[in-house]
Amino acid sequence: MPTNILMPALSPTMEKGNLAKWLKKEGDTIKSGDIIAEIETDKATMEVEAVDEGILARIVVPEGTADVAVNEVIGVIAGEGEDAKSVSAPAAGGAASAKAEAPKSDAPKAEPAKAEASTATAASVPAAAAPAATPASAGSSRAFASPLARRIAKDAGLDLAAIKGSGPHGRIVEKDVEAAKAGGGAKAAPAAAPAGASAAKPAAAPLASGPSDEQVKKLFAPGSYEEVPHDGMRKTIARRLTEAKQTVPHFYVTVDCELDALLKLRGELNAAAPEKDGKPAYKLSVNDMVIKALALALRAVPDANVSWTDNTMLKHKHADVGVAVSIPGGLITPIIRDACHKTLSQISNEMKDMAGRAKARKLKPEEYQGGTTAVSNLGMFGVKDFAAIVNPPHATILAVGAGEQRVIVKGGQPAVATVMSVTLSTDHRAVDGALGAELLAAFKGYIEKPMAMLV
Numbered sequence: 001m002p003t004n005i006l007m008p009a010l011s012p013t014m015e016k017g018n019l020a021k022w023l024k025k026e027g028d029t030i031k032s033g034d035i036i037a038e039i040e041t042d043k044a045t046m047e048v049e050a051v052d053e054g055i056l057a058r059i060v061v062p063e064g065t066a067d068v069a070v071n072e073v074i075g076v077i078a079g080e081g082e083d084a085k086s087v088s089a090p091a092a093g094g095a096a097s098a099k100a101e102a103p104k105s106d107a108p109k110a111e112p113a114k115a116e117a118s119t120a121t122a123a124s125v126p127a128a129a130a131p132a133a134t135p136a137s138a139g140s141s142r143a144f145a146s147p148l149a150r151r152i153a154k155d156a157g158l159d160l161a162a163i164k165g166s167g168p169h170g171r172i173v174e175k176d177v178e179a180a181k182a183g184g185g186a187k188a189a190p191a192a193a194p195a196g197a198s199a200a201k202p203a204a205a206p207l208a209s210g211p212s213d214e215q216v217k218k219l220f221a222p223g224s225y226e227e228v229p230h231d232g233m234r235k236t237i238a239r240r241l242t243e244a245k246q247t248v249p250h251f252y253v254t255v256d257c258e259l260d261a262l263l264k265l266r267g268e269l270n271a272a273a274p275e276k277d278g279k280p281a282y283k284l285s286v287n288d289m290v291i292k293a294l295a296l297a298l299r300a301v302p303d304a305n306v307s308w309t310d311n312t313m314l315k316h317k318h319a320d321v322g323v324a325v326s327i328p329g330g331l332i333t334p335i336i337r338d339a340c341h342k343t344l345s346q347i348s349n350e351m352k353d354m355a356g357r358a359k360a361r362k363l364k365p366e367e368y369q370g371g372t373t374a375v376s377n378l379g380m381f382g383v384k385d386f387a388a389i390v391n392p393p394h395a396t397i398l399a400v401g402a403g404e405q406r407v408i409v410k411g412g413q414p415a416v417a418t419v420m421s422v423t424l425s426t427d428h429r430a431v432d433g434a435l436g437a438e439l440l441a442a443f444k445g446y447i448e449k450p451m452a453m454l455v
Helices: 095-101 147-156 174-182 213-217 232-247 260-271 286-300 344-359 433-448 450-454
Strands: 003-006 016-022 035-040 045-050 054-059 065-069 073-078 124-126 250-258 306-308 313-315 321-323 325-327 330-332 373-377 396-410 413-427
Touching (some): 035 073, 147 174, 232 330, 250 433, 260 286, 260 413, 260 433, 260 450, 286 344, 286 373, 286 433, 433 450
Parallel strands (some): 373 396
Antiparallel strands (some): 003 073, 016 035
């Protein structure tokens, strides 16, 4: 029987995406692992890898189509021995139709469709998120898992090859990994729970709505403006930041940091950089040293390295620092994982690589999702100080201003120093005032005595 290709979920929160390009055409033979299409989300463009083999009989959603829902049928693969020309496109109805027409197999029965993006595809997975073939035993088949399941398994140290999947075509989904965790290891997941057995998630708080489009347009003369439709990134930024300001009780702490010692050390380290292929192996920026200092400060004040949930406080074991990068149409925050244990040169080179790929929208979801804190630096624009918005699940974000020469008092006498103002925004539910001040004091200590970052 024919197999439907479904719109994949490229991240746990993805609901829709744009089908940018088909890399196969109708009639082409498809093998497992072939790249068949490119999908655009609000943050990145990713390739889609085929799971099933056969002939691409029908392209249901043409390339260039925007806002295709996750689990919507985008194409149909004819199986071995089937006449591709006789395969008809599925009736409209999206994922529901896909499930009605899905082929029978010996794989475990797929669980009912959920609103969560962890139920990704029946016939395709994002190439960047597809696990490599891991032979758990001789002749074992390739292990397929949803992006969310892979992330949870990685965080828990579980071997995906040892987990039995209950999703479509034996795909490993979130509940399979959670079951393996509960069992104390990578064990086979228990049978799917009956529909409705899990507790329903509380409804999200309604967001305040502003004036309508027509109300705003009436304030301006006709022809005095140009309408530019919101793209997916701008819609996501607006939604998440509105949610953050409505649900996170912010408070702010600001300190001034003297930069002269840091700038001197930075110059010496850059001058000492060995050459690689005729170029310096690294070139440190002030922002690289800010990332390192914030990570070390979180290690020194672990009670501030947390995330708030309704029932628990997540106390993180690593300091994963997101860095706001401006890209056309918005911003994205690639994450330097475990930054406190990386050298300044590692942070610098990793940041340059991810910033470049972020601007080309080539980051993988795991490279910009999660993290435990963030840095937003507007100093290069001459901004003296500002306050950033906490982006959950983070409990803190550091806003960094420009380093500038100011007159200060030292030993009762006026002196000139290079000073940088930084403001820490915190989620008051998770980080109290004194704790935020302690974290910022630790950060200031590393900035003003930067040699401590090298030991």
